[in-house]
Amino acid sequence: MTEEYHYDKLVILNNIYHRSLTKVGESSKTLLPHQSGLVQEMHRYREKMLRGYMIDQHAINGKIGILGDQSGTGKTRCMIEYLAAPRAPSPRMTSELSTHSTKYFFSHEISSLPQTASANLVIVPQHLFASWQTEMKTYPAIRYVPIETKRGLRGDTLVQNMRESAFVLATNKSYKAVQEYADQNQIIWDTIVVDEASSIHLHSSDPPLRFQFLWLMTSHWIPLLFKHPSIIKSAMYFLRDRVNLHPELEMWLLDNITVHLENGLQSSFLKEYLPFFHPKRSELVLRCSKDILQASMNLPIMTQEHLQCRPNVSLASLTSFYLARSMEPTIRTHQIPHLFQALNVPWMKAKEYLSLQKEDKVQRIQRKINDNECVICLESSSYPTILDCCHQIYCGKCILRNMLVHPRCPTCREGITPSNLCCLGSIEPEDVLLRMNKTEICMDLFKNNRTDSFIVYSSFDNIYYQMFEEMDKLGIKAERLENNVYMERKTIRNFQEGKTKILFVSQIESIRGMSFPKTSHLIFFHELPVSEWKEVLIHSMQRLGRTKPLKILYLHSEIQV
Structure with missing residues (x-):
């Protein structure tokens, strides 16, 4: 991937962070300051997008917005307040560009709307339906119509209730039936909201979304902006001198900088609605800055x-590990403390080990300890390990690798197990399991x-x-x-x-x-x-x-x- 590929993504992300909301609204009984400010901005954003506005030399129009605050900040409550707010019904609905439009000649249909024909629709993943219902219990004065399955599309007053309520709540499973019912009864959606937009699954056979305005809610909005959402943090960070990097974005890039983000949209249904290649698509995302979130939410520090922990490791499991991968057994020196502890190999100071030996062997063992030469690699021993059969000194990694291939003493050929080993030394505090x-x-x-x-x-x-x-x-x-x-x-x-x-x-x-x-x-x-x-x-x-x-x-x- 070229440098320009990463640079283009960095510019989009940086613009989003620089556009983050830094002002809060007034707190109320139901909203914290950051939520109040976000709801106000959502109303301004919609009006601005539908009327059109200038940015640099571009005239921007749109019918879509992304609510992109992190999880746990109260986006659901913000959306409920937004949908419940009184708004003058739009006398007309601006449709999308006609299919016959080109870059140089284009048109879109403007339809007249009866004041009583429009309603709002919220589509949520099926597992979140109950969560939205629970949230709505805190708003007893706000009417809504929950439709989890086709069975909910019954009743003589349903059409009237859908039009008069703040919104209709449907799942990704019931959306198709709800849309067909709306078409039969001439209900037009003023606002459609899709919760968890980057992970929700809508089937390709579902009817297309038709709306005056579309809100996509998600804390993971990167897949909504890039058709190929692979993010290599390290590559972006090394381009930081080319842009005025926002401090919050810099912190995000440095956090687990070696981790690459690969996951995209769960389904391709929404791709038709997303401007993946528009140079100004950073305008789509509304989010609060980290500073105002922390001040407004005031959460306890986690x-x-x-x-x-002690792993469940044995010589047999280590051998199986290498055999399954057709690899030669390789043990690295820095792994010895953890491996020896997992295999229950005892650790002792040389003086303590000598005190447990017979007097006629002490002098010979002391000499070998002083020489500290590994019998296998003939180098100075690292994590010197002694066998209780012939009292030879080995590197910890050398003797362990030998045991994986042939569990016998390299010198006297007697069968050995981890209990026959003793590592001469002590475990460093940071290596203790x-x-x-x-x-x-x-x-x-x-x-x-x-x-x-x-x-x-x-x-x-x-x-x-x-x-x-x-x-x-x-x-x-x-x-x-x-x-x-x-x-x-x-x-x-x-x-x-x-x-x-x-x-x-x-x-x-x-x-x-x-x-x-x-x-x-x-x-x-x-x-x-x-x-x-x-x-x-x-x-x-x-x-x-x-x-x-x-x-x-x-x-x-x-x-x-």
């Missing part, structure tokens, strides 16, 4: 801790924090089943988030109500956009394969409504060999 493995650490946390609530991320569902019996013995209620939508809702409701104390999550998409502000601990049992998923998990807890600090624990035990 704590993060990395724990080196915890005495417990990941499962034992989790159980210890659950036992000592019975009143707290935990979310545990693991790559595999079997972790839940491995720990279930122990949790059941302790009388701790734990559940696993399943793929079935209705089972998922029940599980999440139990967790949010406090009936379930521990929630195991393997599929991140199933909780995208969810709210768990009362969770006390987030445990990463495994490393996440996609860096953006980590932000989804954290911001599902570190969000509006949190009153106590969130504790995040990263459990490490894998030894990269």
Whole structure:
């Protein structure tokens, strides 16, 4: 990829960060200052886009906007307030450019609208339907029409209710039926809102969106701006001298700078509506700056801790690792402390080791220790390791590699196991592994924090089943988030109500956009394969409504060999 390819993306991102809202509105009973300011800007943005405005030498018109604040900042509430605000009905609807238009001759149809014909539509992923309904309970005065399935499209007063309510709430599964019903009853959408726009799945056979204005809500808006959303942070950062880099963007580039962002849109349905190659597409994104978010939300500071756990490693598993990859066994010196601890190889000072030997052998062993020469590589030993059969000295990596190929003493050919080794020295504090493995650490946390609530991320569902019996013995209620939508809702409701104390999550998409502000601990049992998923998990807890600090624990035990 060329330098200009990365530079063009950097310019777009930088413009978005420089356009971030830096002024807040007045707080109200339902909105924080940053939310109030965002709602006001949404109204201004729509009017500006529909009427047209100048930027540099470009006359800009549009019917689309992206609400791009990070997760947990209250975008749902902002959109509800925006849709519920009184607005004079538009007497006409500007359609898109006709299909026969060219760059040099173009037209679009302007349709007259009856004042009572328009309504608003909100399309959400199916798993977020209940979350929107829960949010609407805080707005008893705002009318809305929820339609989760085709069965909701019944009743003599439904058409009137759809037109008179603030909005119609549909899922990505029910949208097709809702649109067909709207066409049959001459209902035209003034505003369409698509929640979690970068990850929602709309089928290619679904009817096209027809609207006066379209809002796309997502915290992950990069796929909405770039047809090829691959972001190489390091390549962009090295181009920083060519632009006036915004400090917040610079921090984002430096955070996990080696991580490449690859994930794009979940479905191609929305691609038709997005100007992937327009040089001014940075104008589409509305977001608050990090500074005003922190001041307005005032969330407790979360704590993060990395724990080196004891891995489940044996000579057999190490051998299988190399055989499965058709690799020659290679052990690096810096891996020896963790590997020896995992294999239960004892560590002793030379003086302590000598005190345990027979008197007639002490002098000979002392001489070999002083020489410190590895019998295999004939170099000075690193992490000198002695065998109890013939008391020869070896490098830790040399003897371990030899054991993987032939588990016999290189000198006397006697069979050896890790218990026959002794590393002469002490472990540095930073290399010390915890005495417990990941499962034992989790159980210890659950036992000592019975009143707290935990979310545990693991790559595999079997972790839940491995720990279930122990949790059941302790009388701790734990559940696993399943793929079935209705089972998922029940599980999440139990967790949010406090009936379930521990929630195991393997599929991140199933909780995208969810709210768990009362969770006390987030445990990463495994490393996440996609860096953006980590932000989804954290911001599902570190969000509006949190009153106590969130504790995040990263459990490490894998030894990269």
